[in-house]
Amino acid sequence: MTQDATEDRVLAAVRERRELVNDAIEEELPMAEPERLYEATRYILEAGGKRLRPTAALLAAEALADVDPRSADYRSFPTLSGGSFDLMRSAVSVEVIQSFTLIHDDIMDEDDLRRGVPSVHREYDTETAILAGDTLYAKAFELLSDTGADPANGLEAVNLLASTCTRICEGQALDVDFEGRDDVTPEEYLEMVELKTAVLYGASAAIPAVLMGADDEVVDALYQYGVESGRAFQIQDDVLDLTVPSERLGKQRGSDLVEGKETLITLHARQQGVDVDGLVSADTPAEVTESAVDEAVARLEESGSIAYAREMATELTERSKRRLAVLPDNEARTLLRELADYLISRGY
Amino acid sequence: MTQDATEDRVLAAVRERRELVNDAIEEELPMAEPERLYEATRYILEAGGKRLRPTAALLAAEALADVDPRSADYRSFPTLSGGSFDLMRSAVSVEVIQSFTLIHDDIMDEDDLRRGVPSVHREYDTETAILAGDTLYAKAFELLSDTGADPANGLEAVNLLASTCTRICEGQALDVDFEGRDDVTPEEYLEMVELKTAVLYGASAAIPAVLMGADDEVVDALYQYGVESGRAFQIQDDVLDLTVPSERLGKQRGSDLVEGKETLITLHARQQGVDVDGLVSADTPAEVTESAVDEAVARLEESGSIAYAREMATELTERSKRRLAVLPDNEARTLLRELADYLISRGY
Numbered sequence: 211m212t213q214d215a216t217e218d219r220v221l222a223a224v225r226e227r228r229e230l231v232n233d234a235i236e237e238e239l240p241m242a243e244p245e246r247l248y249e250a251t252r253y254i255l256e257a258g259g260k261r262l263r264p265t266a267a268l269l270a271a272e273a274l275a276d277v278d279p280r281s282a283d284y285r286s287f288p289t290l291s292g293g294s295f296d297l298m299r300s301a302v303s304v305e306v307i308q309s310f311t312l313i314h315d316d317i318m319d320e321d322d323l324r325r326g327v328p329s330v331h332r333e334y335d336t337e338t339a340i341l342a343g344d345t346l347y348a349k350a351f352e353l354l355s356d357t358g359a360d361p362a363n364g365l366e367a368v369n370l371l372a373s374t375c376t377r378i379c380e381g382q383a384l385d386v387d388f389e390g391r392d393d394v395t396p397e398e399y400l401e402m403v404e405l406k407t408a409v410l411y412g413a414s415a416a417i418p419a420v421l422m423g424a425d426d427e428v429v430d431a432l433y434q435y436g437v438e439s440g441r442a443f444q445i446q447d448d449v450l451d452l453t454v455p456s457e458r459l460g461k462q463r464g465s466d467l468v469e470g471k472e473t474l475i476t477l478h479a480r481q482q483g484v485d486v487d488g489l490v491s492a493d494t495p496a497e498v499t500e501s502a503v504d505e506a507v508a509r510l511e512e513s514g515s516i517a518y519a520r521e522m523a524t525e526l527t528e529r530s531k532r533r534l535a536v537l538p539d540n541e542a543r544t545l546l547r548e549l550a551d552y553l554i555s556r557g558y
Numbered sequence: 559m560t561q562d563a564t565e566d567r568v569l570a571a572v573r574e575r576r577e578l579v580n581d582a583i584e585e586e587l588p589m590a591e592p593e594r595l596y597e598a599t600r601y602i603l604e605a606g607g608k609r610l611r612p613t614a615a616l617l618a619a620e621a622l623a624d625v626d627p628r629s630a631d632y633r634s635f636p637t638l639s640g641g642s643f644d645l646m647r648s649a650v651s652v653e654v655i656q657s658f659t660l661i662h663d664d665i666m667d668e669d670d671l672r673r674g675v676p677s678v679h680r681e682y683d684t685e686t687a688i689l690a691g692d693t694l695y696a697k698a699f700e701l702l703s704d705t706g707a708d709p710a711n712g713l714e715a716v717n718l719l720a721s722t723c724t725r726i727c728e729g730q731a732l733d734v735d736f737e738g739r740d741d742v743t744p745e746e747y748l749e750m751v752e753l754k755t756a757v758l759y760g761a762s763a764a765i766p767a768v769l770m771g772a773d774d775e776v777v778d779a780l781y782q783y784g785v786e787s788g789r790a791f792q793i794q795d796d797v798l799d800l801t802v803p804s805e806r807l808g809k810q811r812g813s814d815l816v817e818g819k820e821t822l823i824t825l826h827a828r829q830q831g832v833d834v835d836g837l838v839s840a841d842t843p844a845e846v847t848e849s850a851v852d853e854a855v856a857r858l859e860e861s862g863s864i865a866y867a868r869e870m871a872t873e874l875t876e877r878s879k880r881r882l883a884v885l886p887d888n889e890a891r892t893l894l895r896e897l898a899d900y901l902i903s904r905g906y
Contacts, residue, residue, distance in 0.1 A: 247731040314692060318685040337666040337734050340688065341727050344662060347692070348723035351699055355717040361709035368716050369703040375696035379689050383595040386685050 217555065220548040223279065227268050228261040230284065231305065234298045238353055239306070250334045250342035251349075254309045257325045263308055263414040264301035266549060270432050271297050271418035272542035273534070279542050289422045295359035300367065300421055303354040304414045307371065310346035311378055311410075313339050318386060347375075359421040367420045374413040381405025388472065396477045403444045403474075404437060411440030415546075431536040438530035439550040445523040446554040448473035449516060452507050462495035464503035469495065474522070475515045482513040523554045565903065568896040571627065575616050576609040578632065579653065582646045586701055587654070587694075598682045598690035599697075602657045605673045611656055611762040612649035614897060618780050619645050619766035620890035621882070627890050637770045643707035648715065648769055651702040652762045655719065658694035659726055659758075661687050666734060695723075707769040715768045722761040729753025736820065744825045751792045751822075752785060759788030763894075779884040786878035787898040793871040794902040796821035797864060800855050810843035812851035817843065822870070827863040871902045 235255050242248045272279050275288050282288060287297035315321070316329035317339055323329060331339035355368055384402040388394045415436035419429045448466065452475065456463045466473055467490055476486045489506040492498035510516050530550045537543045583603050590596050620627050623636050630636060635645035663669070664677035665687050671677060679687035703716055732750040736742045763784035767777045796814065800823065804811040814821055815838055824834045837854040840846035858864050878898045885891045 242728075244728060244731045244735060246735065247728065314688055318688060338731070340662055340666060341731050341734075344691075344695070345724060345727040347695055348720050348727060351720035352717060352724065355713050355720060361713045364713045365703050365709045365716070368713070369700060372696050372699035372703060376693060376700065379693040379696065380590075380592060380595065383592045383686070383689050386689075387592060387594065 213555070216548055217552060220545060220552045223269070223545050224260060224262065224265050224549070224552075226280065227265045230298070231261040231264045231268075231301060234284075234302050235305065238299060238302050239349060246334065246338060247341055247345060250330050250338045251309075251346055253333060254313055254324070254330050254342065254346075255306075257327055259305075259308075259325065261305060262549075262553075263304045263411060266411060266436060266546070267301040267304060267414045267418050268297065269542050269546045269549065270415045270435075271422065273537045273540060273546055274419055274422060274424060274428065274432075276538040276540055277542070278540075279545060287422075289359060289363075291360070291423050293360060295421055296357045297418055297421070299353050299357050300359075300417050301414075303350040303371065304410060304417065306346050306350040306353065307375065307378075308410060310343040310350070311382070313343040313346070315382060318382070354417070357421055360423060363421050363423050367417045370413055370417060370420060374409050377405045377409045381407070381409070394472060394477060396474055396481065399472070399474055399477050400441070404441055407444050408437045408440030410436075411443070412436035428536045431533045435530045435533040435546070435550070438526045438533070439553050442523040442526035442530065442550070443553040445474055445519050445526070448475050449519050449523065450556075452503070452510065452516065456500070462498060463500070464490065464498060464506060465495040467503070467506055468492050468498050474519045475510055478518045479510055479513045479515040482515065484509060484513045484515070527551060527554050561903075564896055565900060568893060568900045571617070571893050572608060572610065572613050572897070572900075574628065575613045578646070579609040579612045579616075579649060582632075582650050583653065586647060586650050587697060594682065594686060595689055595693060598678050598686045599657075599694055601681060602661055602672070602678050602690065602694075603654075605675055607653075607656075607673065609653060610897075610901070611652045611759060614759060614784060614894070615649040615652060615762045615766050616645065617890050617894045617897065618763045618783075619770065621885045621888060621894055622767055622770060622772060622776065622780075624886040624888055625890070626888075627893060635770075637707060637711075639708070639771050641708060643769055644705045645766055645769070647701050647705050648707075648765050649762075651698040651719065652758060652765065654694050654698040654701065655723060655726075656758060658691040658698070659730070661691040661694070663730060666730070702765070705769055708771060711769050711771050715765045718761055718765060718768060722757050725753045725757045729755070729757075742820060742825060744822055744829065747820070747822055747825050748789070752789055755792050756785045756788030758784075759791070760784035776884045779881040783878045783881040783894070783898070786874045786881070787901050790871040790874035790878065790898070791901040793822055793867050793874070796823050797867050797871065798904075800851070800858065800864065804848070810846060811848070812838065812846060812854060813843040815851070815854055816840050816846050821867075823858055823863045823867045826866045827858055827861045830861040830863065832857060832861045832863070875899060875902050 239251060268284060271287060284298040285296050286294045288294055312324060313330045316324055317331045317336055321329055322332050330342055351368065354371055355364060357364060381402050385406055388402065412433040416429050416433035419432050451466045452464055454463065479486050489509060490498055490502050492502065527550050531547045534543055534546055587599060587603065616632060619635060632646040633644050634642045636642055660672060661678045664672055665679045665684055669677055670680050678690055699716065702719055703712060705712060729750050733754055736750065760781040764777050764781035767780050799814045800812055802811065827834050837857060838846055838850050840850065875898050879895045882891055882894055
């Protein structure tokens, strides 16, 4: 298949699962009292998102169970020992955790917008946002502790999700800390990205395997698949901000640079002696010209910083795909490989 | 025994267990990186507290196992089916949840002090406080999912803790909502108190029983014991604020009234036609005189509001103690009964 055809196929797989995940979210997190609290939890869940984490979870389970994609019932999915469990509920639980972190991160980062709409603390208020996050946090554990899987596997999955949450908090704490420092190294930045973002991808791919009773080797491989492709995803985000035309990006190209956001690229450039703070003179993305961004990008190309990030994303993606060798060779596994490719090829 | 002797005995039991719980907290939540984040989690855990919830958990387990108090190893405690589990870890998990709610509540309520020291968001900052709460939240589930109990029981305990957290969030949301309303009924107030505070007492007493493999009847009875004595505790708090001399209270008597805090007593008085807002004219606890408080208390006695709260606390306590009939008749059960009494008799 051509690259475009491959991308179409994985996009179709993502889209198809997104619909099912959205339906399941509605079922698993019904409105309740107090209304304002539950409205706020629905608000973030309905604000969109590609549902990449639950999609990775569903595909990992399908590959491991060696069933044709979409042939088995996600609500009564086969385990490896002949039982069944609610795979969809476990997939929803990771998306719910993701939503909780978005709400709390937006409060901490004072971000007013999320997915093009006001963030929860802006649409409601900070109190409601803190509580909506805390409620989703609890709901995720309610869901994951009630999948009908073998209890020993269920408990292990809960433990994995809980330790993943601890790591996410550590990553966010590092991110907050880095804002006040000017000596962050690319290595520290990569560790932060791993904790803040990639571990939840890892947990998403690994949790279904845990629930199905897979060997540790398989669980670990799926976890690493998720962590590595998740890291690649975040690094590529920084590359795309500089290289994808503004109209495709949906925002001004180079806005990270204008806003002074530190990325793997800027940190690498600093190490190469580039005056990163002087790369663009505009103070807001609205003021910057395309030619000014072009010049800045040229400077970052020269220092090898964009290539450095791009190569790292590619290398991590390749490594993540090799992890899938532990799975049976089937269509779902191919889709997982393509999903990893898509994470760094997506033109937004 | 005289009432004083009984109180001495239960206080000794609480004190003894508090020391052990404090040691276990230190072991289970060691310092880690990033330092500032973990310092903030330690800060709240070390700020004190009577550890009443873990104490209730330990006593409930001892009563149920029918062992002499403090005779069994809390780290390798007998289940009802001949196994063993880490009871202390489960007791710590509820205290850790309690600490997380205190941190987030203080942010929401803009409370600058907690247990006589600056609250976490004042000592550190709001970002760190949100994250410290989120980290403790995760740690509680890490701990509870790793007690070595039978996995089916472990998973049920996790589910109970998670649904309890959901209820706590609902209770806090009601509390925030009530601040903007002037038509809250005593019934609504009681529901809020149950959700915000009492359910965690319920979970504290019930979780060890779940982990030990007790029948649903026993689990439910212990849960109700905790909920009812927890509700009594909160109601009595409001009574004590008006009736215990300032020097014993450690703060100005009647400060709830001065600060316009709505309680079961003020809500009842409003229903009786008392002009609650005009009861004291002082704006801060420092300005109010003892005689002004005396007059306000006399007015609330007249309307039957203090008696109403006091009777409700007593009635709930009696009901909570009757729940313990499902347990073997032993010393730990007696201590649980006395603990319920202590919760409403304590003179601070």
